[in-house]
Amino acid sequence: MLRGMASRVVALVILLGAATASAEPPTIELVTMGIGSLMWERHGHIAICVTQHGLRESLEHRAPGDFCYNYGIADFHHPAAMGWGFLRGTRSFWVGKELPELLYETYQRTDRSIWVQTLPLSAARKAKMVAKLDDDLLEEHRYYAYDHFGDNCTTRIRDIIDDATDHALATMPDSAGDRTFRDYARDGFAGMTVPLLITDAILGRAGDRVPTYWERMFLPQYLREAVQTRWGVAPALLYERQVCRGSQDPSCIARGIPSADGGSGRWLLALVIVVLTAPVWVTRAIGKLQRTGLALSVLPYWLLGTLLTALAILTPRPYLRWNELLLVWFPLDLAILVLAPAWKVKYARARVAMLALIGVLLLAGVFHQPLWVALLWPLIPMITVATA
Numbered sequence: 470m471l472r473g474m475a476s477r478v479v480a481l482v483i484l485l486g487a488a489t490a491s492a493e494p495p496t497i498e499l500v501t502m503g504i505g506s507l508m509w510e511r512h513g514h515i516a517i518c519v520t521q522h523g524l525r526e527s528l529e530h531r532a533p534g535d536f537c538y539n540y541g542i543a544d545f546h547h548p549a550a551m552g553w554g555f556l557r558g559t560r561s562f563w564v565g566k567e568l569p570e571l572l573y574e575t576y577q578r579t580d581r582s583i584w585v586q587t588l589p590l591s592a593a594r595k596a597k598m599v600a601k602l603d604d605d606l607l608e609e610h611r612y613y614a615y616d617h618f619g620d621n622c623t624t625r626i627r628d629i630i631d632d633a634t635d636h637a638l639a640t641m642p643d644s645a646g647d648r649t650f651r652d653y654a655r656d657g658f659a660g661m662t663v664p665l666l667i668t669d670a671i672l673g674r675a676g677d678r679v680p681t682y683w684e685r686m687f688l689p690q691y692l693r694e695a696v697q698t699r700w701g702v703a704p705a706l707l708y709e710r711q712v713c714r715g716s717q718d719p720s721c722i723a724r725g726i727p728s729a730d731g732g733s734g735r736w737l738l739a740l741v742i743v744v745l746t747a748p749v750w751v752t753r754a755i756g757k758l759q760r761t762g763l764a765l766s767v768l769p770y771w772l773l774g775t776l777l778t779a780l781a782i783l784t785p786r787p788y789l790r791w792n793e794l795l796l797v798w799f800p801l802d803l804a805i806l807v808l809a810p811a812w813k814v815k816y817a818r819a820r821v822a823m824l825a826l827i828g829v830l831l832l833a834g835v836f837h838q839p840l841w842v843a844l845l846w847p848l849i850p851m852i853t854v855a856t857a
Contacts, residue, residue: 494592501689503582511657513689527569537572540564541622562615584704598633643682651676662734673792677837746849766850774798793838817854
């Protein structure tokens with residue numbers, strides 16, 4: 470009888486131990502990825518992984534319930550539709566849950582560095598975070614309107630960590646700095662001339678504000694840095710970008726930030742503008758086809774200005790709406806092609822004065838956008854007509 474009772478006690482202890490083990494809080498890790506080669510990969514990426522024993526172990530022996538939460542899912546096979554959704558502020562991005570090995574293989578295959586940081590959270594805080602992650606997977610919650618600076622895959626995870634830790638990230642001391650949102654956006658496109666020039670053109674006045682430390686966490690590397698600073702959790706490199714393996718160069722793109730040595734692209738734009746505006750003064754010098762030369766010089770920037778004006782009207786994004794460039798590449802400049810000769814000269818002189826005023830406002834610090842090169846485009850044909 471005693472032997473039977475003892476065996477039942479032993480069985481009960483084993484069952485209780487198994488139940489306790491299964492109820493053990495999971496490991497929650499912040500996973501950040503470095504840049505990739507495609508334009509939309511140039512600012513890195515991020516995910517949260519919830520596993521039994523950590524991502525590294527899960528890749529070898531995945532336990533049931535090991536998953537990663539990815540807030541950066543979109544239809545990248547149709548970039549035009551995805552971009553239009555972003556510009557219009559529609560719910561074109563969503564969160565999904567994927568197996569750790571699939572997450573790892575995806576970024577290893579595209580040769581993007583991967584860092585892992587285990588969040589030192591209590592069981593209660595882990596439970597709160599997992600509940601929020603699972604709630605976001607519900608059909609009515611999973612979609613959101615992606616905003617590169619204010620509501621993206623990184624800020625969503627930042628907010629979840631911050632909420633689960635009683636705002637431990639939001640209350641961190643702000644660090645001094647003078648770099649603007651535009652600077653951070655351009656960092657990711659270093660060495661890519663066309664994206665750099667597009668950033669100059671479409672990113673308006675709000676892009677030249679200096680973000681707080683909290684706001685800088687819209688980029689994965691700054692959230693990774695904040696977690697290390699706040700909790701002393703150094704990022705462990707799970708995979709290193711092959712192109713930088715063994716490199717001693719501190720600017721190597723394996724660190725997650727590309728080198729800024731590739732140039733701004735603005736000198737190339739200046740050269741393009743000089744070439745495209747050449748017809749207006751060449752045709753004036755030879756005394757023939759002057760209207761055609763004027764049209765060839767004005768129509769390209771008029772088209773760009775019209776597109777930017779339409780974008781400013783259609784988008785809800787403040788950093789796309791309030792664009793000082795609209796005063797430079799002025800849609801009304803098309804009128805100079807149809808005005809009578811006397812009115813054409815008057816209009817050109819008025820525009821030269823307007824462009825000069827914009828230059829003064831730039832020097833005075835009232836305007837902030839990089840407009841100096843863009844000013845050349847209307848200035849050359851307008852001065853040519855104004856001095857006729």
